[in-house]
Amino acid sequence: MIIKTIVKPNRYADSVFLMSLASRAGRLEGVEEASALMGTPENKRLLSEAGLLDDEGEKARPDDLVIALRADSEQSLRAAVDRIDEWMAHQLTDIPAGEEQPPRTLDSALSRRPDAALVLISVPGQYASREARTALQGGRHVMIFSDHVSLEDEVVLKKLAAEQGLMVMGPDCGTAILGGRVLGFGNVMRPGRIGIAGASGTGIQEICSLLDRFDEGISHALGLGGRDLSESVGGLCSRQAIGLLADDPETDIICFVSKPPGPEVAAEILGALSILKKPSVACFLGGRVPESSPENVQVTTVLKDAVKWILQHRDLTHQEGFARFEDDIAKRIDQVADPQIGKLADEQRDIRGLFSGGSLCAEAGVALSRFLPKLSTNIGLPGCRLVEDVSVSRGHTLIDMGADEFTAGVPHPMIDFTARNRRIIQEAGDPRTAVILFDLVLGYGAHSDPAGAILPAVRRARRIAADRGGHLCCVASLCGTRGDPQELEKQRRLLAAEDVLVFSSTAHAAHCALRVALRGEAVGSAASRPWKLDWTAQPETAGDLPKTRDDLLQPPLKVINLGLSWFAEALTQQEVPVLQVDWRPPAGGDQRLLEVLRKLQ
DSSP: OEEEEEEETTOOOOHHHHHHHHHHHHTSTTEEEEEEEEOOHHHHHHHHHTTOOOHHHHTOOTTSEEEEEEESSHHHHHHHHHHHHHHHHHHTOOOOTTSOOOOSSHHHHHHHOTTOOEEEEOSOHHHHHHHHHHHHHTTOEEEEOOOOOOHHHHHHHHHHHHHTTOOEEOSSOOEEEETTEEEESBOOOOEEEEEEEEEOHHHHHHHHHHHHHTTOOEEEEEEOOTTTTSTTTTTHHHHHHHHHHHHOTTOSEEEEEESOOOHHHHHHHHHHHHTOSSOEEEEETTSOOBSOOOTTEEEESSHHHHHHHHHHHHOHHHHHHHHHHHHHHHHHHHHHHHHHHTTSOTTOOEEEEEESOHHHHHHHHHHHHTTOTTOEESSOOTTSEEOSOTTSOOSSEEEETTSHHHHTTSOOTTTOOHHHHHHHHHHHTSTTEEEEEEEEEOSBTSOSOHHHHHHHHHHHHHHHHHHTTOOOEEEEEEEOOTTSTTOHHHHHHHHHHTTOEEESSHHHHHHHHHHHHTTTOOOOOOOOOOBOOOTTSSOSSGGGSOOOOGGGTSSSOOEEEESOHHHHHHHHHTTOOEEEOOOOOGGGGOHHHHHHHHHHO
């Protein structure tokens, strides 16, 4: 066994490129393990713990690219290094003659594209605030995909934006759809009259997925970032988004979605919706329904119920269609669950949910928590316990693998299935595991073949269960639309061919998992008490909502992309003009020097 670390000085690469490089290197003959990371202290610690860091790698700086290999012989190692050098040389080839060199800084990009209304930022979190401030000072709206941005910085950025009539979607904002064009992760939607605002990326995507099933489209979907409704931020971006959709002539109905905020912020959101002339639905996912709500606002705690209300309001014929849809699903659960139950060993009783989307994890938690009082999650969902150790499941457990603790320095699980596949196999090793419940999210930004990426782990996990005389029931929530590039029906067929039970709603998938694990003997608890919210103590007119420049919603959309080239490629596929910045960490990634620069700003 031979270990070698290759260091490429001053060579920044984004997490998707690093994932691809490590994957290709790991498939080379004689290579037993490969990893590609930037040389940050945290990444070097991870390599050391994995036994993949040698003396050369220890010297790497934060802006150095580090490739660590474990090979079975010197010959295999030399061959692998040669191939990697070839790939890197090809990746670093000069821009063809006649093509413009990409800008190296955001300032340069802002000068080159004065007509780009939006800057999409997906650089590592410690650099995102600095770049977002530069974009705002340049008069641009900002979408921050990056996580690991401090709450203090988020508050400062959003207040700075609002003062200029600009909007900061994020940090940790994964989804926006502006005039049918997807930024980050999002589904292909037909034009429609429904506008969505959400501090819930996969919540937005699930709503889109279900609307598409009934031939409905959207005007826009504005992501807010998961902490926008925290007490510290106070829903500033949420009120901006509501104001934009209220003034948008292409929007007739407004849907607001988020995990449950505190009572004061929830009351502010309902108050803001109450003063609009447009009907709306607010989905506080996993929360409680208030004692009273404005006449023009429907409040739900489940994504599918929000969609049900929208469909009924749009067209009364949808009411019968949705009722048939739910009846058909209930019958299908009865049909598919019983054969799975008969294959389980007596000790197999637990549901293990592994999600790439936090909102889909929450939707499953809402469906299960009334029946499973000891359900644990890592998302702080009301009615559920908080897991003690996210690396180990005990009892019924739902894990959001897109949470910050899983994504530091690695691609999001919608892009890279490595961590989730490893966890599926780990859960199969527990003899109590009866059901693996997971989501697969389609659309721009996501993996090109999610079913193909996860099925090898499903097969291996089932072999593990079978070797002990048991069975593993796998249930998938497939979130996508008919226009998505991964082809919704193709993905469904691939999963079904491997005996994965597939549903188009996370809530329905969770009910199926419950039926299997509890052998059809589920008994629910009483509904939670109503929420007391004083939503009347709010602004009296729509003119009191924050005023935001509407160029964010006006075609044609033009974007500057700072970070993941994956997102720039998705925008190009949608024929959106995008300028990719050839970004490098400022100050060579030296955190002490960066802190000095931050204080000087």
